[in-house]
Amino acid sequence: MKTICDKCGAEIVDAVHYQDTDRQGNEHHLCNKCYDEGYRTCYECGEVIVDAFSDIHPDLDEYICAKCEDEKFEMCVACGSFVNPEKAHHHNNMTYCEECAHNHFKYKE
Secondary structure: OOOEOOOOOOEOOOOOOEEEEOOOOOEEEEOHHHHHOOEEEEOOOOOEEEOOEEEOOOOOOOEEEHHHHHHHOEEOOOOOOEEOOOOOEEEOOEEEOHHHHHHHOOOOO
């Protein structure tokens, strides 16, 4: 059975392609080219996402979907990166990643 890219209509002959299931339970297939042109895979849950994704960290090629962003991460107020709550630093009800907390606050030993 042929697998066809739902975005461009090309036959997917690559051994690797991307598959997503929408909210109605319909499966969608993407060739590598279409995936690279605007889709990402959520680092946390593995869902293929388009448009509504955020960088976990600006310097890394890792992304999270909006659901995981809301449910599993906090945003650093200094750099905008997403931080696992277990690794977040809090100061005056504000969240900082480890690097920004280190750079903004000089702890005396």
